[in-house]
Amino acid sequence: MTDEMIHEMVSTGLVEICLMHPLDVVKTRFQIQTSTSDPNSYKGLSDCFRTIIRNEGIFGFYKGILPPIVAETPKRAVKFFTFEQYKKLLNLTPLSPGLALSVAGLGAGLTEAVVVNPFEVVKVSLQANRDTFKEQPSSFAQARRIINSDGFGLRGLNKGLTSTLGRHGVFNMIYFGFYFNVKDAIPTSPDPTLEFMRKFTIGLVSGTISSCVNIPFDVAKSRIQGPQPVPGEIKYRTCFQTMALVSREEGYLALYKGLVPKIMRLGPGGAVMLLVYEYVSGWLQKNW
Numbered sequence: 001m002t003d004e005m006i007h008e009m010v011s012t013g014l015v016e017i018c019l020m021h022p023l024d025v026v027k028t029r030f031q032i033q034t035s036t037s038d039p040n041s042y043k044g045l046s047d048c049f050r051t052i053i054r055n056e057g058i059f060g061f062y063k064g065i066l067p068p069i070v071a072e073t074p075k076r077a078v079k080f081f082t083f084e085q086y087k088k089l090l091n092l093t094p095l096s097p098g099l100a101l102s103v104a105g106l107g108a109g110l111t112e113a114v115v116v117n118p119f120e121v122v123k124v125s126l127q128a129n130r131d132t133f134k135e136q137p138s139s140f141a142q143a144r145r146i147i148n149s150d151g152f153g154l155r156g157l158n159k160g161l162t163s164t165l166g167r168h169g170v171f172n173m174i175y176f177g178f179y180f181n182v183k184d185a186i187p188t189s190p191d192p193t194l195e196f197m198r199k200f201t202i203g204l205v206s207g208t209i210s211s212c213v214n215i216p217f218d219v220a221k222s223r224i225q226g227p228q229p230v231p232g233e234i235k236y237r238t239c240f241q242t243m244a245l246v247s248r249e250e251g252y253l254a255l256y257k258g259l260v261p262k263i264m265r266l267g268p269g270g271a272v273m274l275l276v277y278e279y280v281s282g283w284l285q286k287n288w
Helices: 003-031 045-056 058-062 066-090 097-127 139-150 161-185 192-225 239-250 252-256 259-287
Strands: none
Touching: 003 045, 003 058, 003 066, 003 097, 003 192, 003 259, 045 058, 066 097, 066 139, 066 161, 097 139, 097 161, 097 192, 161 192, 161 239, 161 259, 192 239, 192 252, 192 259, 239 252
């Protein structure tokens, strides 16, 4: 992967973060919400948007935006670089090409998760804060507070790592596997517009399916990395313990909290990212 390709991927990723971050905040708020009987709970998507605007202002939708922006360059570089490397290695194995793409996506997702998890811990803790934007601590102050309180380990800046591994591993396994397998199975179109729509639609479906499958890991991650129901008591400890606890106490559908804003963000966002990756990769192969 060349510097030019990384630059294009990062630029696209930064635009996607700025445009879609409000949906990420809303998703997190729903995922850490344990009971609809709480008078402070959100009744639905529109109620969440109205309440955040009324109580926290428009900047409430941009809480925790700095960590994903800072993480964007290493995240995209690691994700697509490792995908290409895993793909090359798997081509030497007896795995079928279709399965190899999915396994390469899984490997890329697991590697990406290790890089982004500390940033996710800071981001989620800021997004969960319902104070006004001016009242809440900065990203750096929040990171220092977490490190001073709990350190860098699995109770501190790397808590929820297993859930993040599951979220990114499962997402990218389906994301890359579905996209490239289906794209190769559907005939190309000589019309540039129709060809763009073909790829965009496949990417949209890929991002949507991936979001639907991996969201239980996302909910577990938010519960572990977000504020605990009782301050000072750790209720949500590990990935699968959290999934089982949420399902038992709130019903299995609680594992799909935040699915609508997640799809609204990662469906089109995932399609755009794959299209940029494909077109930039194709251009570089022709011209370099």
